[in-house]
Amino acid sequence: MSLEDLYREVILDHYRNPRNKGHLDSPDAVAQGVNPLCGDEITIELNFDGELVSAVAVSGQGCSISQSSASMMTDAIKGKSRTEIETLTKKFRDMMSLDGESDIELDPERPGAVLGDLEALQGVRKFPVRIKCASLGWNVLLDALAPTS
């Protein structure tokens, strides 16, 4: 497993130019998460239009993996329903083998066909200490979507 597989151009692009960065004027839901081991921080703010996520903003600081994963995630969930986001989260967790054996099949002939830019993060799986970086934003998203937030 080479470093080039970990630090793909699309990851570095999201790291340098994070999408949906900033804050919403009046968010319907806010959640924050920290990785106490390395200090990475991510805050997710959401607006809903019925069941749909109509707007999302992310802020925080940390390594290229945590920040690019969160950036890609915000792109992927905008305009999606809660159910669709749950399915997407499941696919992402499967790709990272976060829930044990993965049953997701990415198509090597058509990169991005299943999870879009997020597929670039599959290289992280081979660097176990960095998987927590990739999943931080997703855990925060789940908190933001929880009914109590």
Place this chain on the structure above:
Amino acid sequence: MIDLSHLKADFPVLSNGVHFLDSGASSQKPIPVLEAMDHFARTSYANVHRGAYQLSVAATEAYEAARARVASFIGATDEREVVFTRGATTALNMVAFGWGLEHLGPGDRIMSTEIEHHSNLVPWQMVAKRTGAVLDHIPMTDDFRLDLDAYEKKLGPDVKLVTVTGMSNVLGILPPVPRIADLAHQHGARVVVDAAQLVPHSGVEVTELGADFVAFSSHKMLGPTGIGVLWGRLDALEETEPFEGGGEMISDVTLFESTWAEIPHRFEAGTPPIIQAIGLHAAIDYLDAIGMDQVFQHDRELTEIALDRLSDVPGVQIQGPRGMEDRGGVVSMTMEGIHAHDLATILDDGGVAVRAGHHCAKPLMRRMGVTATTRASFYIYNDEEDIDALIRGLRRAGELFGLGS
């Protein structure tokens, strides 16, 4: 240039070629230390200070010989001043809770510094909260030194205790502890030194340091984990209550009350880290055979080379002093546009082991305006090849992240 290259073969972990630059977190163990513990466990092991049988007597003698060895290594005038603990953190907590809860109250101030490791900050926050004392800090100047002018102004009769690191685990600087202690004593304050980095890398003469308590760990000085030392001047230890109760630390026990054993045993409740004490003894013998002045100079020579070569790597910013004045073998750095954890992953790919993160010194990180740094720390088994590998890794990181060459 001091040549310690003959020592590298004593460290089995390094035989796979790893460039181990994380001794500030924990050091590797040489064969004589491993063999001493193995031999003791195979031939002389029993619990200490209780059995009437020969094996226990032999174990007790070996354990107490380790105490005497520590005392001579740090220049303690009395072996009773050496308390074995679980590590530097426990030693600092023993002072915070054993001394602090007894002698601090509302209106008192505890003086720490902005550059401390969490282990010399959090216990004092806990004790301040319980006693009503106020926590204050010696600030850091913009050139990464403790601001002694500010310290002098802050001192007053309400300052009951001053606690300071002997060597910063992030900056590598060596604060002028004798001067800090002298000023504190003029105001009647007790002085604590977190010597977790100082003792392994420069050694210490406790009588010259001027402190009342000194804490350090075995695992950062070639010894095993699970044991550390609290040195306390006898009069300071007499003011200190035991932090833990249990076996071995009592003189008499009734159903309702107890009296304490003599110093230092009253501070060593329960079965102590016996095998580890034998390992620490061997580690001290190993370091003393090299000579702590040689160890210190070797670390400093590598640090000077590293600082010089790092200045040529595009994007690298030294976080801490760039000079060699009053510093030991630690260099912290950041790299423009690359987070410390990405840097550590890339360096690891080239076989270079460094620490990345806040180094258990989050207040210092905030003071420096960074969230994380990458730290290289040097010890006796490191050489210029390790620095070569470090520089190669940093350049590669720059290339991967498009920083140019």
